[in-house]
Every structure is written in C-alpha cells, then in structure tokens.
Amino acid sequence: MTMQHASTDIAFRTAQVVDGLKDLEGPLLPILHELQEEFGCVPPEALPVIAEALNISNAEVHGVVTFYHDYRNQPAGRHVLKVCRAEACQSMGGDAIATQISRALGIGFHETAKDGSVTLEPVYCLGLCACAPAAMLDGEVIGRLDAGKIDEIVQEVRS
C-alpha cells in the first residue's frame, strides 16, 4: 500500500528523481514515469519542482501530465484493470462484458474499490482486436473475455 507522503518529502524525492534523469534527451516523460513508479501517481506538488529543474513552465508540465491518461493524480488500487471499450471489442460484445466486470467488482469506470484492491479504467484499443473483447490486468493482456475469465480476474484482484 502506498504511504501518504508529506509535501516536503514529495518535493525532496521529486528533486532527486529529476536530478537523476534531467540530462536525458526529452527528460519529462521518463521523470513522470519514475515518479508514478515511486508514488503510485504524479503528485500535483511535484509539478513545480519538475518545471523549475527543467527550466520549463508549470503549465507545460501540467499540459503533458493531463494529456496522458496513464499519469494519475492519486494512487490507483493495488491492481489496475483496463477494459477495452473501442470499436472492435464493442462489435464482439465488449459493452456487455464491461457491464459485467463493473458489476462483479462493484465499482464503475474510473473508480477504485473501497478496500483499495482494484481500479477499473476504460482503454481505447490494446492492439488485441483479433482476440476481442480484451482487457489488461496490471500490464498483462487478456483476450477473448467471457464470464469465466471475468471470474478469474475478480478472484485475482480480491486475493
């Protein structure tokens, strides 16, 4: 479970992360990834620290962070389940599957279970159209979703 960090800690740790990566060409995305790895999200307090170190504006960092859905502003649950809602999966019954998953986990899309076990998110194409409907659990793709596979997923995130 990710600990809550005091904002001075965040600034300090962010400065360390930035320092280690700022000499890369195009350092912003790697820095944001590293912070998300560290804190489970990109904390809003980290943004001005990054901006100052890279000599760019707060607005620019904010623009990049909000452009990518994968950067969170608060930590996700222990597991992250992304269910594809794009066209190919829809044509293979993806909408119904999405509803079933949501019901089975007891949360809607963009929500995290109260016990912090799982966060449910939509994704628009995993490149797995041939095995639609598809989902991704903690970075592992799962194809040809059906009731059985949903059960397996639920069991895994609850365990």
Next chain:
Amino acid sequence: MGLIHEIDYGTPASKAEKQVTLTVDGFEVTVPEGTSIMRASMEAGIKIPKLCATDMVDAFGSCRLCLVEIEGRAGTPSSCTTPVAPGMVVKTQTSRLKDIRKGVMELYISDHPLDCLTCAANGDCELQDMAGVVGLRDVRYGYDGDNHVFAKDRSDGGENFRWMPKDESNPYFTYDPSKCIVCSRCVRACEEVQGTFALTIEGRGFESRVSPGMHQPFIDSECVSCGACVQACPTATLTEKSVIEIGQAEHSVVTTCAYCGVGCSFKAEMRGDELVRMVPYKDGKANRGHSCVKGRFAWGYATHKDRILNPMIREKITDPWREVSWEEAFAHIASEFRRIQYQYGKGAVGGITSSRCTNEETYLVQKLVRQGFGNNNVDTCARVCHSPTGYGLGQTFGTSAGTQDFDSVEHTDVIMVIGANPSAAHPVFASRMKKRIRQGAKLIVLDPRVTETVDSVHAKATHHLPLLPGTNVAVITSLAHVIVTEGLFDEAFIRERCDWSEFEDYAAFVAEEHHSPEAVEKLSGVPADAIREAARLYATGGNGAIYYGLGVTEHSQGSTTVMAIANLAMLTGNIGRPGVGVNPLRGQNNVQGSCDMGSFPHELPGYRHISGDAVRDIYESLWGVKLDNEPGLRIPNMLDAAVEGSFKGIYIQGEDILQSDPDTKHVAAGLAAMECVVVHDLFLNETANYAHVFLPGSTFLEKDGTFTNAERRINRVRKVMAPKNGYGDWEVTQLLAQAMGIGWNYAHPSEIMDEIARTTPSFASVTYDLLDKVGSVQWPCNEKAPEGTPIMHVDGFVRGKGKFIRTEYVATDEKTGPRFPLLLTTGRILSQYNVGAQTRRTENVIWHDEDRLEIHPHDAEQRGIRDGDWVRIQSRAGETTLRALITERVAPGVIYTTFHHPNTQANVVTTDFSDWATNCPEYKVTAVQVAPSNGPSDWQVNYDEQARRSRRIAARRLEAAE
C-alpha cells in the same frame, strides 16, 4: 476617422530572398519562398477562412477551415501549413471545400453558445465571421449532448462537469471557457510572442481546455498579463473587461506608450472620447505588435480621481492649497520668478524637464530657462539614470545613444545583459530577446541578483556573473583582460576603425595581472572561470550585443563602466552592423528625447556644448537673446545652492525629485529653502508637498507630440481626447512664457518640432508629415539619412576613430564595515513603473502592493528575521522600514528592494555619492545594516503626516460661469 483594421495574413512573413510565383484562384502572386499559401492568398487579396491561424504566431493547422485544393496534389491540405511552390495552382473555393468547411463550422458551433447579440465580442468575433463566411445555416447536432456550454445538464438539470465558470481573477480581462474553441492561439501567443509559457492545453480530445498554469485562475498562474493571449483570441473567451463594460470601439488612433523606453506603438481604441482599450500596433517598429501589462492595461491613472485638474497656489507649504484660475497662477509665477531674480540674481531660478513629457514640451522648458530665465539652470531626471551613458558613449563613440534598433536582436548570437532586468523593466524587448534565445542565441547576465532575466523558462542564461554591487568596472575590465591576453580581439576591426596607439595603451593596461579573472574574483565574488568563459563566448560566439541598464550607470563609476562596455564592443568588432552594438535600455519613455532636447545645463539640443559660439549663435539669433556661455546648475547643485540660500525658485515639469532623487532629507531641505517651487504634474506628488504653485498636467492621451525611445526612434504621440485639465503641457509652458513676457506663439507641437529640426542637425529632416508617412524614424535623420539611421557607426565612428579609454577600477567610498555590513541594491518589478505615480493608481497594485526587502536566508537567520517581518534598514544617510522577503535570488551580503511606493522611502537610505563625471547618484550600492523592527520609522510616520497635511485643498472655488 474609423477603426484601423490591420490585415491578418494568417502566418508570419517569410524572410527568404528567393521569390516564388503561384496562382491562387486564377490570380498570379509572387511571394518570398517559405510563405504559406494562406499568406500568399491574402497578399493577392483573397481571404481563406481560418480560425487557428493568425500572423503573430506560427502556423498550427488545427482548425481545418483553411483547407485548399492544389492542382496535381491529392486531398485538401491546410493552407496555413503548406508552403508555396513555383507554378503551384491553388483553388480556395470549390464545392468540396465548401462542404468540408461548413461541416467543420457546424461542429464548432455545436459546442458554442448562441448568445451573439449579448456577447462582448459581438462585432469583433472571428468565429461569428467564419460562420457567416462559410454560410452556416443550421446545426444538426443540437445541444443536448456533451458540451462545455451549459452549467446544467439540459436533460436532467444535473451538474455539467465539463462546464467551467468564468475566470475573472485578472483585473483586466476575463477567461470564459464556455466560449473557447480550443484553437490554441492564446497558448501559442504566450509561448511564441511573450515567452512566458503560462498557458497550456490540458487533457486531450473533447476534454481539451485552455489552462492557465496548472488549472489555476489566471492571477495565480505564471501569467504576466501582457495581453498577447487576449489579442490572439478569435472569440469572446479572453476579453478585456473594459470592452465588456463599454462595448466595441468605433475609432482608433495610433500613438506611443508613455511608460518605459521601449516606446511601444499602440492603437488607442476609442468610443467617442472614452478609451476602450489599448491594442499593440503591428507596424510599431519597436514592439512589432507586442505589449506588456503596463502599456496594454495600466492606463486607468489618466482618469483617476486623484488627478488634479485646476491650478493651485499657496503662500506657505504648510497652508492648504487654494484653487485659482490659470491666469492667476501664471501671473503669480511670473511675478515671483521675476522678484526672485531681481532680489537674488539671475541664476536664482531654474527648471527641470521631464522624461515623461514629449520632445516638444521638453524643448520648451529648456527654452524657457535659457531664453526666459536667462541662465542655463536646466536639468532633467536623466541626471539620476543615464547621464553616464551620455558621457561614456560620447567619449568613446561620439554619440550619446544606443547603436542599434530593437530589430537588431533578431540577428544576435550572444546577448550580454549588464545591470538590467528587461523581463521586469523592458518587458517587450525582453520578449523579443527571449525569442532569439529560444532560437539558439546565448545569454550572459551580469547582475548581483538572480533576476527573472537570468532564469526565464526556455531562455536561461548560459552564464550568470553574480558580481558584488559596485564591482562592474573590475569585472568588465577583466572580461577585456581575457579577450586581450587570449588573443580573441578583432585586430582588423580595431586597425580600421579605432586609434591603434590608444588600443595598444589600453591592451597593455587591461593585460596587467590585477585585471585577471583570478584577481578580480577576490573583490567581485565572481568565479574566475565564469569570467573567462563569458569573455570567450562574447568574443567568439558570433554577433555579440550588449544591453545594459541602471545597474551600470547608477554607480560612482557609472561613466567608467559605460566606457568599459564600449571598449569591449570595439575590442571584438561588435559595432556597426545588425546583431551587435551597445544598447542602453532607457528607463523612461522619453529619457532619450529629453537628453536630445538640450535638457542638460551644459548642452543645447543635439548634445552641443553651450560654450560653442557657433551653436549659441543659432539660438541667439532665433530667440533674440544673449545666451550664457557657462553651464548652469545640475539638480544636486540647485539643491545645494538652495540650502545655501542662493537658489530660490524652480519650475519642475513631470518629475518627482523628492521621491526619485537620492538622499531624500537633503532634497526636502533644498525644496523647503526655496521661495517659489512650481510643480507641473498629473498628481500631487511627493515633491508637491514642498510646492507653492501646482500646475495640473496632461496625460499622453491628451496631447500631440513625439517621444524618442531607447533606439533613438522618434515616435508620434497623438491626442485622442481633450486635456481634462484644459491644456496640454506644451501649452501650459507656453502660457507661462507668455505671462513672463516672452512672445511664443506655437499653434501646434509640429511647429515646435519644425524649430527643433531647423536648429539641430541630427533632427534636420524630422517633420510630422514624415512621421505620418513612414511611422517613425531614428535620429540622425537629415540629408544624409532622410529616413533615419537604424544602426549607427556603420562605416566608421561618429567621432572619427573609436577611442579606447583606460578603465581603472576604484572601489566606491560606500563600503561595508562592522556597522553597515550589507550592500543594498535596488531595482524594479514588472507591474509597477518607477516611483509608481501612475501604476499605483491602477489595478496593477494587485501584483505588487508594497515594496519588500529581499534578503538571503543566511543573513536573515543571523538577524532573527522571518519572512514577512518588519525590518529596519539603516545606512549612514538614514533609515526606513519595510517587510522582509527571504529569498536565494540575492547572494549573502546583498539585499535588494524596489522603490515603487512612496512610504518605502528607499532614498532616505541612499547616500549622496555619485558618478565622478556626471553626478548620477549611486543608487545601486548602499552599505546598510538590517534589524527586526516593530513598524514604520519616525521619519516615515512624520513624513506621512506632513504629506497628508500638505495635500489639503481649501473649499473649491466657484466656477466663473455660475
């Protein structure tokens, strides 16, 4: 008279030399290579529909309205991002294009309110125009779906989470996200034009929104309120509050900003005689269509209730003011000045010209002193800012002015900024400079403080040399040491343009070991390596240009520093072509002009010494008087003489010497000792507390004239409304002269300019007709240069051979010691201007409502000072109090404050040390001690009380008509 409509070509001009010919809708058009099809079409008079394109920013290609068809090419490319090609055949209007455009507009309008009639942009909205242009008649999508337009969901009345309320946090403009079409013009203007990067597009797809900072209100973001985004916005999303209140303007007049020495051209957009807004003028050659928060928005002082509109008199400065008629005021001054001259001698009166007034007005004040008072006791506020520039550049190059135009910075490879903070004090130039830095130019900054110029986003200085205040000469001479000893100087240039034997002498001098970076490190605190690297970069990095400010001049060695800078430029051949040069950044709108106009006691207009018989002849025959061939008194001398009892009367036009001149107590004593102090100003300023006569002044909006900016550019100031006080300042001076029996009879300022041109060789061809025709000219403007001189010393120095002068560093007598261990230096902030008489009377106070003392955490901790505490600053001259701001922008041992607020009284602390050559005060170095304090000093309390009492005005006189 109507609104001036500037053509928007959609994309910036190409600077390529090669021309390309293409056909647009059957018309041939020839444009420079690299021009967009959109711009080429506009050149041919064909407007391609567009939303995301405007010529202040680069093409973006997002709105999909400007599509065209090109013969032989597939698809419908966007005309803004497609460059022209030879022989290209373009069609801008086909049935396919019409369908696409209509479809695109339909989508835009499906997420935009239909409140055109009550919208602030009604009549000035490009979205509205485009809907008309593409023939949009119907929006099939309706408004029930997802939208950013309505606060409540239209079907169930619930909250619409996409909707954002209007942001009214900025005092001058509003941001209404519901009207935003996300064209990114504001974001790009903030980045490309202003260089602040305060705006971004947050989110993606339909969720994309313009976000100031990190989804903050404008006022909390990094926004500097320059107005570029408002200007770029094609809808009502970003709109001036004045337009919302008043409505669209109906006519506009091009004029010149009256704040700093950049001299931006603006369109004053008017409704009747009410100013609706000031919009930067694209053809303005100083600003090229850009502005800052002061010129763009901070003009409310012109109608502020504090403005005095009737002349006033009082017997003693302890009496309340009594309003009188103009006739009475003039008669009183005339009789008092004559009495004083009769009683105490001809030299007992004098005048001070204003760098805030026009050339014509300044010329008249010095003429009044020389012709009417019969002496040379005239001086100007440039005494306290750039007099060393006049002296230093005059000695080395032969002219008292910057060598370049502002456009020159577009060709610079290495920019050296010395003792200046353009980001705060010359923001529009700073934006142009930063643009060049983002293109790859390098920046070197010499400043004790980490200023905003040192660490601007995307424009960080390559080298910052944080020298101790007062060590300019040592550091700059050390730069020359490196250039000479490492053989980096430009021998060919020096042999051709300068005196070689003087160079040899100078080279031997700078090569001495005590000028080496290692030796200078000890006294300046700048690491030797930094000096070496900066010197190498400036000498070898391509076109090198130096820009400097008051951090150079306001020192006991101010003139020496200016000469050291000139030496550096000559040494490296960085003079006489675009991209190089030595450029003083002038503080006030017309400080260059007031100096040009003969405001100094030793000089007639055009920097010609008063002792020259031939020059005096010109004026003596024209004015019909005998001129004194001896220089008159400088401001400090006038005050000294007043204290001694030999100087008794003064006419001060538009300058607040009590607040702006050093050693406030001495200034106050001098003024108090005079018998007739005449203050001619917009407001009862601090000096007026000691005045016997107050003449109300007029603003730059209320008169015709010219200002000369830092690049010697003579810009027209045009009257857009009648003077609220009744007379333009030039008329007031003329009426005063007439009351003194001098037969002046100028019907218009253009006649004054004609007299200036007739008598001053460098202005010989300047006329209002010429200025109306070409917009502006840079002096010298005469037979040799009929349209002015953008770059000086092109084929040789004005004085003949460039003169190298030895610049020995002599430490100031103002030294730190056990009693006064810290060095105080002063500066400015973006939102406030100088002593703040204008900007404090505008909404700009929201950004800076008090002056703070910046102190390093180390020094603060030693003294037990916390952020926000009241602290007392004490120097040999006096003490004052203000609140501390703890910051690492200043080095340990150095403290810093601004002087925009009168109760700060920073000049109570500054001493009377001054430049050896010109008496320019040493504002930038004062040895002080700082200690915690409970609140304002006795002086501040007494001063406030005295100021309050002296501003009383007796019951208003009855109007004559009643």
